[in-house]
Structure formats: C-alpha cells, structure tokens
Amino acid sequence: MHTIHVHAEHEYEVVIGCDWQTTLKQSLDSYTRVALVYSSAMRDQIKGFKPDNTEIHYFEVADGEGAKTSQSLQSLWNWLGAAGFTRSDAVVGIGGGTITDLAGFAAASWLRGIDWIAIPTTVAGMVDAAIGGKTGINSDYGKNLIGAFHSPKRVLIDTKWLATLSDRDFAAGLAEVVKCGFIVDTQILDLVAGKNLTEIRADSALVQDLITRSVAVKAHVVGSDFKESFGREVLNYGHTLGHAIEIHSKYALRHGEAVAIGLVFAANLAEVKGLLDIESVQLHKQILDSLELPTTYPGQAWQHLYPLLALDKKSRGHQLRFVGLSAIGATLRIEDVNESELALAYERISS
Numbered sequence: 001m002h003t004i005h006v007h008a009e010h011e012y013e014v015v016i017g018c019d020w021q022t023t024l025k026q027s028l029d030s031y032t033r034v035a036l037v038y039s040s041a042m043r044d045q046i047k048g049f050k051p052d053n054t055e056i057h058y059f060e061v062a063d064g065e066g067a068k069t070s071q072s073l074q075s076l077w078n079w080l081g082a083a084g085f086t087r088s089d090a091v092v093g094i095g096g097g098t099i100t101d102l103a104g105f106a107a108a109s110w111l112r113g114i115d116w117i118a119i120p121t122t123v124a125g126m127v128d129a130a131i132g133g134k135t136g137i138n139s140d141y142g143k144n145l146i147g148a149f150h151s152p153k154r155v156l157i158d159t160k161w162l163a164t165l166s167d168r169d170f171a172a173g174l175a176e177v178v179k180c181g182f183i184v185d186t187q188i189l190d191l192v193a194g195k196n197l198t199e200i201r202a203d204s205a206l207v208q209d210l211i212t213r214s215v216a217v218k219a220h221v222v223g224s225d226f227k228e229s230f231g232r233e234v235l236n237y238g239h240t241l242g243h244a245i246e247i248h249s250k251y252a253l254r255h256g257e258a259v260a261i262g263l264v265f266a267a268n269l270a271e272v273k274g275l276l277d278i279e280s281v282q283l284h285k286q287i288l289d290s291l292e293l294p295t296t297y298p299g300q301a302w303q304h305l306y307p308l309l310a311l312d313k314k315s316r317g318h319q320l321r322f323v324g325l326s327a328i329g330a331t332l333r334i335e336d337v338n339e340s341e342l343a344l345a346y347e348r349i350s351s
Helices: 020-027 040-046 070-083 097-112 123-129 159-164 167-183 187-192 197-202 204-224 230-236 239-248 255-272 278-290 299-309 339-347
Strands: 002-007 011-016 033-039 055-061 090-095 115-120 134-139 142-149 154-157 322-327 330-334
Touching: 002 204, 011 204, 020 115, 020 154, 033 040, 033 070, 033 097, 040 055, 040 090, 055 070, 070 097, 070 134, 090 097, 097 115, 097 123, 097 134, 097 142, 115 123, 123 167, 123 204, 123 255, 142 239, 159 204, 167 187, 167 197, 167 204, 167 230, 167 255, 167 278, 167 322, 187 204, 187 278, 197 204, 204 230, 230 322, 239 255, 239 299, 239 322, 255 278, 255 322, 255 339, 299 339
Parallel strands: 011 154, 033 055, 033 090, 090 115, 115 154
Antiparallel strands: 002 011, 134 142, 322 330
16 A cells, blocks of 8 residues: 655545445544445445444436536535535545535535545546545536536545556556656656557556656646646647547547547657657557557548637637657647647558
8 A cells, every 4th residue: 555645725635446335434423424426337345334333325426527517516516405414424536536526526616615525446547537636526517627626535545446447547557657757756657668458457556656746746736736727738739639529529538548649649749849859759559559549530520629629728818838748758838839730740640
C-alpha cells in the first residue's frame, strides 16, 4: 500500500493498493450519514457494504456520461434533502470519473460544501478524475463547463477493481497515464514502450507503478496550482481537441480515446509551429498505437470540431490556447495559432 499526499485547499491522502471496503469503513467513523453514489453497473458490488456505526444511503445514477447532467444532480440534491443531510455527513462516489465528478459536485454544492470521499474504479478515475478536486457536470455547450473546485477528504484506490474492466476501458485510462509521461514523468514512457496492452494488464506490479507515478504527477501539479492557471493547465495536454471530439461523437468514444487523438493532434500542432521535433510526434503515435488507442479522426469532422474548440476552458475571449510540448517532458502554452495551422495539424491526424 502506498500513500501520496495532495496539498490543495486542504491536504488529503490518496491511498493506493488498499482494500476499499476496509479502508472506507475506517474513514467513516466521524460521519452520521453517508451517501454512496454509484452507477447501476456497480449495484452488486456496492449493496453488500454496511459499516457498523454510520447510516448509509444508496443513490444509484445512470452509467457513463449520462450521470453528469443537471437532471442527475437535481435528483441527488433532492435525495440529500429528503434524507436530511447536514454538514456532519458525507458523500462517497464509487465508480469511474463520471461518478466521482458528479458526487464531488453534489458535495461541493450541498450546504455550500460537505465532505466527500472518492473511490475510483477505472484507470482513468484512479489517475485523473478522482484526484485534484475538479468536480462537475456537462452542459449542452461543452464538457465539464459547470462545476466547482472541491477536494475530497480521501481517495481510495483498490486496483482489484481493474479486473472488471474491458480492454477498451483499460486502454482508455492508459491515455491519461501516457499523458503524464509526456508532460512530466518521462519514465512512464520508458515503462510502457515496447509493451502491448495485454502485457501491461498482465503485470500487476507495473500497473500499480504506473498508477502511482501518474497520481504523483497530478498531486505535484495540483499542489502548485489548485485553481488552474497555466501550471495546472498542463494536465489538459491533448484535451482541447479531445473534449471537442467527445462532444462531436456524442460520447460514443471513451474520454481516453478522444484524449489519445488529442495528444497526437497537439504534438502535430507543436511541430507545425516549429516547437517540437518530428521524432517526438512519432513517439506519441507509436506508444498510443501499441496500446490499441485511436490516433486519427475523420477529416470531414473538422468543420464541426473547429467551432467546438472555442468552448474549451483554457480559451480567453476569442483566443484559443493549447498546451503543447517543446520536448518530451517540457510543456508550454501555444496561443499565437491561426486557423490554417490548426487545419494543417488536423489534416495530419485525419482518417
């Protein structure tokens, strides 16, 4: 078991390699009531959880991005109100990133903020969504546009959950791991280079090491910039186009799949701008291809994707901003970009 401390608006622990039920029971002693928020797919695993001295309320929500809607949030608020939740109570989100995003935002907005605990069950949730205190829901105008910064009291990572994931979902989570390798911890790239998805999944020690390294990257970045100026924006490498692709695909693509395409696009954009060498661009595609992640998107989609880029949270006024690389492990902000440069970078990833 390994513990990483995150320093944000308050300090909290990310406990990696724990048994979630045992550790959660130990974490609930100070609360009168706890709301367990989970998706229908998690029902069988959740229903058996019964701590000794805490009143548990089970709140089931939709699977996937369907959980991150204003309707889901309103239902959760109503449940909390009907159950009489006060500031001595807490919310626990058990599931992928959509569940922890929703549970965290419900906790942030109920009584102007009550405690919450994140128990991510996917690779993406473990290395990204559950850590850093960014909570929220989607809008018709973009992903994660409604939310709050509200850090959990604890994050519990039980890697046994990962055995339930499909190869597709596991690979999608690895996109966020690889992103951490490109922006900060280049040893992550060394660890996955030359390995395929099956080999990585079969090596439990490697998986835990990759998760631990990625959590350490996010903890360091969040600790230096909790509310997302450029310091924290580096975590959005690949996400500007990635979020647009998610919206365009109506979320048919996993978040990590869209981010994988966005990573290759961002690398190509940096190369178009003369900031990054072609070998580094090729390394993006090589590693992501080996993990069975998509690296291209239909060329005819560009006319629809370009307007969606303006909805990205990094945009300022009419100016698009991208996180780019000047070298592997060295990030920078790309602001002076025009439509023709964007179109050229996109042409290079078009299928």
